[in-house]
Amino acid sequence: MINLEFIINTLSLGSLYAMLALGLVIVYGILRLVNFAYGELIMIGGYTLYLLTGFTPLPWLFVAFLAVIVSMLTSLATELVAFRPVREKSLTAMLITSFAVSTLLQNAALLIISPRARAVTLPQIFQKSVLIAGTDVPWRNILTILTSIFMLALLTLLLKRTVLGIALRAAADNFRMTRMLGVPANTVISSAFAISGIMAGIVSIFWIGRSASVTPTLGAPPLLVAFVATVIGGMRSLTGAVVGGFVYAIIISLLGIFLPPDLLEFREAFMFVFVIIILLFRPEGLIRSKTSVERVG
C-alpha cells in the first residue's frame, strides 16, 4: 500500500497544501485575519484559466502566469476596498468582512459567468505521466512538487534577504513596534495580500489541474484544507504552515487507506474534530512561534 506511487502522490498533495496554507498564514500572521475570501482567489484564478484558454490563442504558460497575476490583483483589491477600512475597527468586523467578500466574489462569478461548471483546457503535460522505478507518475504531481520547492525557495529568499521580507517578519512578530520603527503599515499589509494572492493563483493552476473544471463554489474545499493545515502547523509560523500542509496530506492519504469505507465519508469531520482538539490543547500548533497570541481564559 505504501509504495513509491503513494509517496509521490502524498508529497505532491503535501506541497500543494503547503502553498495553500502559506498563502493563508502570511496574512494571518500580520493582521490576525482568517481570510474566508482566500478560497475565492483560487476560484478567480480558475476562471481566468477558463476564459483565457477557451477564448484566446495565448500559450498555456502565459495564461497560467496571467491567472497568478489576476489572483494577486484581486487579493490586493479586496484588501484596499474591504479590509483596509475595517482594519482598525475590530477582529470580528474584519472576519465578517472577509466572509462577506467571499460571498460577494462567489456570487459575482455566478452572476457574470454561470452557476454551471466550466471545463478548463489543460496542457498536454497535465495528462501525461512518466515511468519512475516501475510506477506511472503523473507529470502533474512532479510539477506540483517542483513548483512548490521553487516557491518556497523564492519566499524564503524574499523573507530573509530583502528589506520588505524583514519588515513582513517583523510585522508578524510585533506589528505595533514595526510601525513605530517607521515601516509603513499599508505597504506591509498590501505585500502580504499580494503574496497570498500569488500563492492562491499558483494553487489554482494545480487544483484545476486535478479537476479540469471550475465552478463558483470551487473555493470552499481548498479553504477548508488551508484552515486545517494552518491550525495543525501553527497559525503564527510560516514554517508551521508548510509542515501543516504536509502533515494534512499524510493524514488524509493514510485515512484514505486505513479508514473503512463507511467512515471514509466522514473524513472531513474527523479532520475538523482534530482541529478543535489542537486549538484546545496546543493552540500554537506543531511549530511554536517566538511570540504567542494573547488569550484569555
Next chain:
Amino acid sequence: MNLADRLKSFSTPLTLATGVLLVAVLTELLGISLLVRIVTVMFVSMILVLGLQLFMGNSGILSFAHIGFMGIGAYTSVLFSMTPTAKELSNANLYPFLIPIHLPFLPSVLMGALLATFVAAVISYPLMRLSDAAAVITTFALLVIIHVVLVHWDRVTNGPRTLFGVDYYTTLWTSVVFCVITIFAVYLFKESRVGLRLRATRDDAYAAASIGINMVMMRWIAFIASAFIAGVGGALWAHFITSFSPYSFYLTETFVVLAMLVIGGPYSVSGAVVGALIVTAAREILRAIENYVNILQVFPQGFFGFTEVILAIVLILILVFRPSGILGSREISWPRFVRKQKATGDLDQPSAGVQGGSHV
C-alpha cells in the same frame, strides 16, 4: 415596584412584540399568499437571528455554529413529527427503530430544540475558553462537522438528497407566537444576572474576572440557550418548507443570518429584529428583480447571484461606515429611543473607560 414601572422595564420587548404583531396583522389583512409566506419565513429567520444575538451580542464572540444547530433542530423535529408511512417513502434507509415514532407538532419542535441544546452543551464547554480567531475557527469547524454528518448519515437524514413528506404546521401565527416568545426570552436573558455578567466579560474580560465572574461558564450558558433557540427556529423552518436537504444549513444560510444581525446591530435585541425585517425586505425586492430579469432573458447565461452580491456589498458598507449596525447598542422602546450604556464590544471601537453608568 408598581405596574407602570414594571411595564417600563419591559418597554423594549413590548414595543418589539407590538411591532411584530402589527406586521403579522397587516399581512393577514392583506391576505396575499406570497406575502404570508415571506413574512412567515421572516419571523422564523428573526428567531434564528435573535438566537445568534443572544450569544454573539452578549459575549462579543462570532459564532458560525448556529446554523448547524438549526439543522439539528430541523432534522430531529421532522423525525418525530413525520408519519411512519411518510418516513418509509422519503427515506428507505432510515433506521427501523426511528420509523414508528410519531409525535404531534409542538413536542416534535421541543425534541428538535432539546437535541440541539444537548449537542451544544456537550461539545461546547471547552470551546468557550477561546477568543478571537481561535473561537471563530472552532465554531466554523463545528459547522463543518455538523454539515458533514448531516450529508453523510443517510440512515437518519436521507444523506445529501432532499427529505420530503414533512407535514406543514408552521403557519404565520405559529411563527408570530414563537417569535414574540423569543423576543421576550432574549431580552430577559440580556437583562438577567447571567446576561449582565456575560456583557461584562465582553467589555473587559480581565476586569470581569477580577470581580469573580466565571467567563467560560457565562459563555457556555449563553451558547446553550442560543442553540436551543436555533433548534426551535430550525424545527419551525422545517415544518414550513416541508422538504429540504442538508445544504440548507450551511454557509449561504449562515451568511444571511449573520448579515441580518450585523446590519441591524449585534448588540441589541432590537437590532436583531430590525435587521431581520430590513434584510428580508431588501432580499425579496432584489429577488423579484432577479426573477424579472431572468424572465426577460436579458442575459443568455441567466441572472443568478445578484441578490447575494448586493447584500454582501451592503454588509461591507455597514461594517465600514457603521460597524455596530443600524441600531448600535440602542434598544427601541416606547415612547422614544433610549440610549443604553454604550457597548464596548468587539465590532465597535474598543473604548477604554466605562461610559454612562445609568441604566434607563
